[in-house]
Amino acid sequence: MEDNLSTFFNYVNENSQYLIGTLREAVAIPSVSSDAKKRSEVFRMADWVKDRLVKLGADVKTVDPGTQELQGQTVQLPPVILSRYGNDSNKKNILVYGHYDVQPALKSDGWETDPFDLVETEDGRLVGRGSSDDKGPVIGWILTLEAFIKHGIDLPVNLLFCFEGMEESGSIGLEKVVGDEASNWFKGVDYTTISDVGWSSKDKPCIDFGIRGMNYFSINVSGPVADLHSGVFGGVVQEPMVVLTKLLAGLVEVDGKINIAGIHDQVMKLTEEEEKTYHGLSLTREALENDVGGDCLMEKDMVQLLMHKGRYPSLSVHGIEGAFYDPGSKTVIPASVKGKFSIRTVPNMEPETVKKITFDHVHKEFAKLNSKCKLEVEELSNGMWWYASPDLPINVAASKAMKRVYGTEPEYVREGGSIPITIVFQEQLKADVLLLPMGTCGDGAHSTNEKLDKFNYLEGIKQFFALLYEFSLL
Amino acid sequence: MEDNLSTFFNYVNENSQYLIGTLREAVAIPSVSSDAKKRSEVFRMADWVKDRLVKLGADVKTVDPGTQELQGQTVQLPPVILSRYGNDSNKKNILVYGHYDVQPALKSDGWETDPFDLVETEDGRLVGRGSSDDKGPVIGWILTLEAFIKHGIDLPVNLLFCFEGMEESGSIGLEKVVGDEASNWFKGVDYTTISDVGWSSKDKPCIDFGIRGMNYFSINVSGPVADLHSGVFGGVVQEPMVVLTKLLAGLVEVDGKINIAGIHDQVMKLTEEEEKTYHGLSLTREALENDVGGDCLMEKDMVQLLMHKGRYPSLSVHGIEGAFYDPGSKTVIPASVKGKFSIRTVPNMEPETVKKITFDHVHKEFAKLNSKCKLEVEELSNGMWWYASPDLPINVAASKAMKRVYGTEPEYVREGGSIPITIVFQEQLKADVLLLPMGTCGDGAHSTNEKLDKFNYLEGIKQFFALLYEFSLL
Numbered sequence: 001m002e003d004n005l006s007t008f009f010n011y012v013n014e015n016s017q018y019l020i021g022t023l024r025e026a027v028a029i030p031s032v033s034s035d036a037k038k039r040s041e042v043f044r045m046a047d048w049v050k051d052r053l054v055k056l057g058a059d060v061k062t063v064d065p066g067t068q069e070l071q072g073q074t075v076q077l078p079p080v081i082l083s084r085y086g087n088d089s090n091k092k093n094i095l096v097y098g099h100y101d102v103q104p105a106l107k108s109d110g111w112e113t114d115p116f117d118l119v120e121t122e123d124g125r126l127v128g129r130g131s132s133d134d135k136g137p138v139i140g141w142i143l144t145l146e147a148f149i150k151h152g153i154d155l156p157v158n159l160l161f162c163f164e165g166m167e168e169s170g171s172i173g174l175e176k177v178v179g180d181e182a183s184n185w186f187k188g189v190d191y192t193t194i195s196d197v198g199w200s201s202k203d204k205p206c207i208d209f210g211i212r213g214m215n216y217f218s219i220n221v222s223g224p225v226a227d228l229h230s231g232v233f234g235g236v237v238q239e240p241m242v243v244l245t246k247l248l249a250g251l252v253e254v255d256g257k258i259n260i261a262g263i264h265d266q267v268m269k270l271t272e273e274e275e276k277t278y279h280g281l282s283l284t285r286e287a288l289e290n291d292v293g294g295d296c297l298m299e300k301d302m303v304q305l306l307m308h309k310g311r312y313p314s315l316s317v318h319g320i321e322g323a324f325y326d327p328g329s330k331t332v333i334p335a336s337v338k339g340k341f342s343i344r345t346v347p348n349m350e351p352e353t354v355k356k357i358t359f360d361h362v363h364k365e366f367a368k369l370n371s372k373c374k375l376e377v378e379e380l381s382n383g384m385w386w387y388a389s390p391d392l393p394i395n396v397a398a399s400k401a402m403k404r405v406y407g408t409e410p411e412y413v414r415e416g417g418s419i420p421i422t423i424v425f426q427e428q429l430k431a432d433v434l435l436l437p438m439g440t441c442g443d444g445a446h447s448t449n450e451k452l453d454k455f456n457y458l459e460g461i462k463q464f465f466a467l468l469y470e471f472s473l474l
Numbered sequence: 475m476e477d478n479l480s481t482f483f484n485y486v487n488e489n490s491q492y493l494i495g496t497l498r499e500a501v502a503i504p505s506v507s508s509d510a511k512k513r514s515e516v517f518r519m520a521d522w523v524k525d526r527l528v529k530l531g532a533d534v535k536t537v538d539p540g541t542q543e544l545q546g547q548t549v550q551l552p553p554v555i556l557s558r559y560g561n562d563s564n565k566k567n568i569l570v571y572g573h574y575d576v577q578p579a580l581k582s583d584g585w586e587t588d589p590f591d592l593v594e595t596e597d598g599r600l601v602g603r604g605s606s607d608d609k610g611p612v613i614g615w616i617l618t619l620e621a622f623i624k625h626g627i628d629l630p631v632n633l634l635f636c637f638e639g640m641e642e643s644g645s646i647g648l649e650k651v652v653g654d655e656a657s658n659w660f661k662g663v664d665y666t667t668i669s670d671v672g673w674s675s676k677d678k679p680c681i682d683f684g685i686r687g688m689n690y691f692s693i694n695v696s697g698p699v700a701d702l703h704s705g706v707f708g709g710v711v712q713e714p715m716v717v718l719t720k721l722l723a724g725l726v727e728v729d730g731k732i733n734i735a736g737i738h739d740q741v742m743k744l745t746e747e748e749e750k751t752y753h754g755l756s757l758t759r760e761a762l763e764n765d766v767g768g769d770c771l772m773e774k775d776m777v778q779l780l781m782h783k784g785r786y787p788s789l790s791v792h793g794i795e796g797a798f799y800d801p802g803s804k805t806v807i808p809a810s811v812k813g814k815f816s817i818r819t820v821p822n823m824e825p826e827t828v829k830k831i832t833f834d835h836v837h838k839e840f841a842k843l844n845s846k847c848k849l850e851v852e853e854l855s856n857g858m859w860w861y862a863s864p865d866l867p868i869n870v871a872a873s874k875a876m877k878r879v880y881g882t883e884p885e886y887v888r889e890g891g892s893i894p895i896t897i898v899f900q901e902q903l904k905a906d907v908l909l910l911p912m913g914t915c916g917d918g919a920h921s922t923n924e925k926l927d928k929f930n931y932l933e934g935i936k937q938f939f940a941l942l943y944e945f946s947l948l
Contacts, residue, residue, distance in 0.1 A: 212705060216803045225767020231686060231891020232915075234818045235730050235788030236762065236779055238770045242726055242791055249723035252716055254845045256709050288710065293699020296712045296846045305710055314709030316807050317716055321800065324793030324814060329690045329854045331816060331891075333790050340798060342805060344708050371728045372770045380803045417705025417805075441706075 001469045004153055005404065008465040011147055012458050019143055019461065020126060020454070024118035026100075026135045027128040033078065033101035033169040036071045042078040042165045045100045049081055049163055052142050056149055058085040058161075061185060065166075065173025078165030080177045082185045085145055086158035092190045094471050095160040097425060098138035099167035099196065102130035103446045110448040124454045131452040132439035137195035138163055140438060140457065144464040156472030160189060167196065171421055178428045191394050191471060192425045192433045199440040199456075200413040204282040205402050205463075207395055208435035210310060210414030211422060213345040213385035215354045218321075219247050219362055220376040222336035230331040240337045241323055243371045248339045250365050252315040256298050256308065258343070262357040263313060266349040270307070278303045281411055291441075310414030314344045340380075344416060351382040386422045386433075387414075393474050394434040401466035405459050436467070475943045478627055479878065482939040485621055486932050493617055493935065494600060494928070498592040500574075500609045501602040507552065507575035507643040510545040516552040516639045519574045523555055523637055526616050530623055532559040532635075535659060539640075539647025552639030554651045556659045559619055560632035566664045568945050569634040571899060572612035573641035573670065576604035577920045584922040598928045605926040606913035611669035612637055614912060614931065618938040630946030634663065641670065645895055652902045665868050665945060666899045666907045673914040673930075674887040678756040679880050679937075681872055682909035684784060684888030685896060687819040687859035689828045692795075693721050693836055694850040696810035704805040714811045715797055717845045722813045724839050726789040730772050730782065732817070736831040737787060740823040744781070752777045755885055765915075784888030788818045814854075818890065825856040860896045860907075861888075867948050868908040875940035879933050910941065 012019065031045035032038040046062070053060045062079035069075075078101065105115035113119045118128035126136075141161065148155050166172050178186065199206050221240040228237060252258050285302050289295055297305060308314065321338040324330045345354055359377045366375045388395060390412040402410045419435070426433045438460035444450045486493065505519035506512040520536065527534045536553035543549075552575065579589035587593045592602035600610075615635065622629050640646050652660065673680050695714040702711060726732050759776050763769055771779060782788065796811040798804045819828055833851045840849045862869065864886040876884045893909070900907045912934035918924045 214705070214805070216805070218803075223766075223768075223770040228766060229891055230788070230790035230792070230816060231688070231818060231889070232783075233766065234790045234816075234890060235782035235786055236772060236890070237766050238728060238730075238772055239790060241793070242723075242728055245719050245723040245791060246728070248719040249716075254712060254716055254720070254843050256712075292697075292702060292707065292711050294697075296697040297710060298712055299844075299846070308709035309706075312709055314704070316704035316708045316713060316805070317719060317797075318704070318804055318806055319715070319798030319808065320794055321798075323791075323799070325795055325797070325799040327795055329692075329814060329816070330792055331688070331690070331790070332792055334793065340803060342704060342708075342803070344705060369728050370773075372773070415705070416708060416710070417703060 005465055005469065007151060007153070008147055009462050011151070012462055016454070016458055019458065020118070020120060022143060023126065023131065023136060023139045023457065026139050027118040027130055028116055030116045030129070031101045031165065032104045033166050034104060036073055036075050039075050039078070042101050046079050046081060046165055049100050049138070049142070053083045053161070056085070056146055058083045058145070063177045063181070065177055068172055077173050080174060081161065081163040082181065083161040084158065084185070086155050088158060092157045092471055092474065093160060093188045094157045094468065095162060095186065095189045095192045095429070096141050097162045097192060097194045097196070097421065098141065099134045099164050100138055101165045101168050102133070102135065103168050105129040105448070105450070112449055120454065125451040126454055126457060127449055127451045129450055131450055132198065132443035133445035133450065134167065134196045136452040136457050136460070137438045140461045141195065141464060144461055147465070156469050159468070160186070167421070174421065175424045178424055182428045186429050189429050189431045192429060192431055193436050193467070194419070194422060194425070194433060195436050195438055196419065197415065197435045197437045198443055198445070199437050200415070201283040201287060202440045202442040205406050205408070205410040206413050206437060207390070207398055207410045208415045208437070209390050209395060209412050210347070210387040211385060211419050212310065212416055213349070213351065213383050214342050214418050215345060215351055215358065215382040216340070216342040216380045217358060218378040218380055219244060219339040220336070220378060221247070221373050223373040224333065224335040227335045228333040230333050233333055237333060238372050239333050240373050241334055243366070243369055243373045244320065244337050244339045246369060247362055247365055248317050248341065251317065251341060256314060258313060258315045260358055260361040263343070263354070266353060267312060268347040275303070277412065278306045281306055281413065309416045311346055313346055313349065315341060317341045345385050347385060347387045349385070351384060355379050355382065383418050383420050384423050386426065388432060392432055394432050397470035397474055398434050398436055398467060401463050401470045404466045405463045479939055479943065481625060481627070482621055483936050485625070486935055490928070490932055493932065494592070494594060496617060497600065497605065497610060497613045497931065500613050501592040501604055502590055504590045504603070505575045505639065506578045507640050508578060510547055510549050513549050513552070516575050520553050520555060520639055523574050523612070523616070527555070527557045527635070530559070530620055532557045532619070537651045537655070539651055542646055551647050554648060555635065555637040556655065557635040558632065560629050562632055566631045566945055566948065567634060567662045568631045568942065569636060569660065569663045569666045569903070570615050571636050571666060571668045571670070571895065572615065573608045573638050574612055575639045575642050576607070576609065577642050579603040579922070586923055594928065599925040600928055600931060601923055601925045603924055605924055606672065606917035607919035607924065608641065608670045610926040610931050611912045611934070614935045615669065615938060618935055621939070630943050633942070634660070648895065649898045652898055656902045660903050663903050663905050666903060666905055667910050667941070668893065668896060668899070668907060669910050669912055670893065671889065671909045671911045672917055672919070673911050674889070675757040675761060676914045676916040679876050679882070679884040680887050680911060681864070681869055681884045682889045682911070683864050683869060683886050684821070684861040685859060685893050686784065686890055687823070687825065687857050688816050688892050689819060689825055689832065689856040690814070690816040690854045691832060692852040692854055693718060693813040694810070694852060695721070695847050697847040698807065698809040701809045702807040704807050707807055711807060712846050713807050714847050715808055717840070717843055717847045718794065718811050718813045720843060721836055721839055722791050722815065725791065725815060730788060732787060732789045734832055734835040737817070737828070740827060741786060742821040749777070751886065752780045755780055755887065783890045785820055787820055787823065789815060791815045819859050821859060821861045823859070825858060829853050829856065857892050857894050858897050860900065862906060866906055868906050871944035871948055872908050872910055872941060875937050875944045878940045879937045
C-alpha cells in the first residue's frame with residue numbers, strides 16, 4: 001500500500017496541470033439544472049461523465065428518472081449515472097456519490113472571470129462554477145480510478161459511482177432510483193462516501209459526523225375575505241398581521257432560546273467528553289464573523305457557538321407570505337398571511353414529536369390572544385437529522401487516510417444544514433455513510449467566484465487514493 | 475329658487491337616458507392613470523372633458539404638470555383642467571374638484587361585463603369602471619352646468635372646476651398646480667366641494683366632516699451582511715426577523731389598543747353630545763361584517779366600532795420588505811428586513827409628536843431586546859387629518875340641499891381613510907371644503923364590477939342643483 005500511495009502521490013504532484021485541465025473541461029459545460037434552457041447542457045455533462053467512465057472500462061448504466069415541470073414546460077430529468085469498476089467478491093464495495101449539475105452563474109452576477117472557464121489564479125485558486133460544488137470531487141474520483149488503470153495497479157476495492165444531475169434542484173428522482181436499485185445495482189454496497197461537503201474551517205480538514213434535520217412550518221392566519229384599506233378599516237377589523245407577528249415573536253428569543261415547551265428535552269445530553277471535543281475545533285469567532293459580515297453572532301462563548309452550529313436545535317423565522325413586501329408604502333390590511341419558520345433538529349428529536357409540540361404551542365398561544373381570526377398551522381416539510389459516531393469504522397478509516405495526506409488528524413464536526421441524500425443512501429442501502437470533503441466552507445459554493453483551492457483539489461485526490469486502501473483494510 | 479329646482483328636477487327625471495348616456499361616453503374611455511400604455515387614453519379623456527366645457531362656453535385652461543417616470547419610461551402627466559363659468563363679483567365662487575382618471579380594470583379580473591361599457595342593470599345599477607369613482611360626479615357636475623345653459627337659467631354662483639387625471643396614481647403634480655394658481659385662477663374661491671367620496675352606509679346620504687391623517691413608518695433591522703442559510707447559521711447568528719417580529723408584535727394589541735405611550739393622550743376628548751351622534755348612524759354591524767366578509771370585527775359595541783372607524787387612531791401592520799414572501803419554503807435567514815406599519819391620526823394629534831413618540835417607543839423596545847442587530851426607524855410619509863365642524867356654513871348648506879332631494883337630513887360621519895387633496899385645497903385656498911358624496915361605500919370603487927346606482931347618479935345631480943342655490947344664500 002505504501003509504495004502504491006507513494007506512486008499515486010507523485011503522479012498527482014507531477015500531473016497537476018493534466019488533473020486541473022480535466023476539471024476545466026467539466027467546468028466548461030454549464031450544466032445548470034434549475035434552468036430549462038440549460039437542460040441540454042446537463043445532458044451534455046452526463047454524456048461527458050459517461051464517456052470518461054466507459055473509456056476506463058467501467059460498467060456504466062444510466063437511469064432515466066422521468067420528467068419534471070420546469071418554467072412552464074415538461075422537461076426530461078438528467079440521468080442518474082451508475083457505474084461499477086471491479087466485481088471481486090473478496091473486496092469491499094465502496095459507493096461514491098457526487099453530482100454533475102451546478103448552480104446558475106452569470107458573469108453579470110459579479111464574477112471576476114467567466115464562470116464557466118476554470119481560471120487558476122496566482123494565489124492558488126481554481127475559480128469556476130462547480131469547481132468545489134461538485135465537479136471537483138466528481139472529476140477527482142474519476143481521475144483516481146483512471147490513475148489506477150493507467151498505472152496497472154489493482155484497485156483495493158470494487159468502486160461504484162452514483163452521479164446525479166439534479167442535486168442543485170432538489171435531487172428530483174434520485175430517491176426512487178436509489179430505492180429501485182438498492183437490491184440490484186447497489187447490492188452489496190459496504191460503505192457510501194458522499195463528496196458534497198466542505199471543511200468547516202478554511203484551514204483544517206474535517207469529517208462531518210452529523211447533520212441537522214429540519215421541520216418547516218407555516219402559521220396561517222386569516223381574517224377578512226379580501227385585503228382591506230387601512231384607512232377605512234383600521235381600528236374596526238381584527239388584523240391577521242397583528243396576530244401573526246405576535247405568534248412569530250413568541251417562538252424564539254433574540255439569544256436563540258426556543259420557547260416551544262419540550263423542544264430542548266429531546267436533545268441528546270452533552271457528555272463531558274463530547275464537550276471537550278468542541279474546545280479543540282479550528283473554526284474561530286473571527287472566521288464566523290467574517291462569514292456573516294460583522295458582529296451579529298449570538299452572545300455566546302465560542303464553544304457554545306460551535307455547539308449551537310450543529311449539535312443544538314435552532315429556530316429561524318424566514319418570512320411572511322400574503323403581506324405587503326415591496327419597497328415603499330402601501331396602506332393594506334392583508335386578509336390572509338402565512339408566517340414561515342423552521343426548526344433545525346438534532347439527535348434525539350423525533351420529527352413527529354417536534355411537529356406535535358410546535359402545533360400545540362402555536363395553538364395555545366393563539367388561544368391566549370382571544371382573536372376572531374382563523375388559525376391553521378401547517379408543516380410544509382420535515383427531514384430527519386443524521387448522526388454517525390466518530391468511532392464508526394468508516395470515520396476511523398477516513399481519518400487515517402486524511403492523516404496520510406495532510407499530516408494531521410481531521411477534526412470531527414457536525415453540520416448545521418441538511419444533506420437529505422445522506423439519509424436516502426443510509427436508509428435505502430443500510431450501509432454506513434461517510435461525508436468526505438474536498439473543498440472548504442470558504443469556497444462560495446453557491447456564490448459568485450466559486451473556487452476550489454488547487455491545494456484542496458490535488459490533496460483531495462490523494463486522500464481518495466488513501467481512502468480506498470484504508471477502506472480495503474476494514 | 476323653488477321653481478328653478480322644480481324645473482331641473484323634472485329635467486333630470488325626464489332625461490335620465492341622456493344623462494346616463496353621457497356618463498357611458500366617459501366610461502368608454504379607459505383613462506387608467508397607472509398604466510403607461512393607457513396614458514394616451516387619459517389624455518383622450520381630458521380632451522373629452524375640455525371639449526364639453528368649451529362647447530358650454532366656459533373658460534377653460536389646461537395646466538401641464540410636467541412628466542413622471544412610469545414603468546421604466548418618462549411619460550407626460552395628464553393636464554389639470556381648470557374651468558370657470560361666470561365671473562360675477564356679486565356671486566360666490568364655488569370650486570368643484572373631481573378626477574377623470576380611473577383605476578385599472580380587466581374583464582379577466584372578474585368583471586361580469588366589459589368594464590369600459592357602462593351597463594344599466596335591471597336592479598338599477600350603472601356598472602362600469604369609474605361610474606362611481608369619479609366619472610359619475612364629474613359628468614354629473616358638467617351636466618348640471620349644461621342644464622342651466624340649456625334652460626337659459628342664470629347660475630346662482632360662479633362655478634369653477636378643477637379636474638385632474640392622476641388621482642388614482644397619487645395626484646402627482648396637483649398640489650403644485652393648486653399652489654401656483656391659488657392667487658390666479660383660484661383667486662376668490664369661497665368654497666371648495668370635493669366630489670370623490672361616498673355615503674358611508676348604502677342607504678343614507680351623508681356628509682363627511684372629518685378624515686384621518688396618517689404617519690407611515692418602517693422599522694429597519696439589519697444584521698448579517700447578506701442573507702444566510704438557516705442550516706449553516708441557525709443558532710449562531712442573531713436574526714433580524716426575530717427582532718423585527720418582536721418589535722412589530724409590541725406595537726398594538728389584537729383588540730386595536732395602540733401600545734405607544736402618549737398616542738391616546740392627544741386624541742380630542744369625546745363629549746357626551748358627540749357620543750350621542752354616533753348612536754343615530756345608519757351603518758350597521760351586519761353591513762360592516764358584509765364588507766369585511768365575516769365576523770372578524772374588533773370586539774366592541776357598534777357605537778365604539780363607529781368611533782374607531784373615524785374619530786380614534788388605529789395602527790395597522792402592512793408587511794415586511796426583505797424577508798421571504800413567496801409560496802413554498804425557503805431556508806433563508808434574511809439579512810435585512812423592514813417592517814411597515816402606519817398610524818391613522820385624528821384631531822388633535824400632531825404628526826411631529828406622533829413621529830417622535832413612535833420613534834422613542836421603537837428605540838426603547840429595541841434596547842430591551844439587547845440585540846446586536848442594527849435598528850433604524852424611518853417615517854416614510856405623513857399626512858395631516860382634516861376636520862370640519864358639522865356646524866360650518868357649507869355643511870349646513872349641503873345638508874339643506876340634500877334634504878331637498880332625499881327628503882331626509884344627511885348623517886354626519888368622519889372618514890377613516892385619508893383624502894390628501896382635501897388638505898391641499900383647504901391649505902392652499904384658505905377656503906372651507908365640503909366633502910359631498912354621490913355614490914355609496916358599496917360601489918366597489920377600486921374593485922371589480924364597480925357601479926353607481928342610477929338612483930344615486932340622478933338624485934346626485936339634483937343635489938348639485940340644490941347645492942348651488944343653497945351656496946348662493948350663504
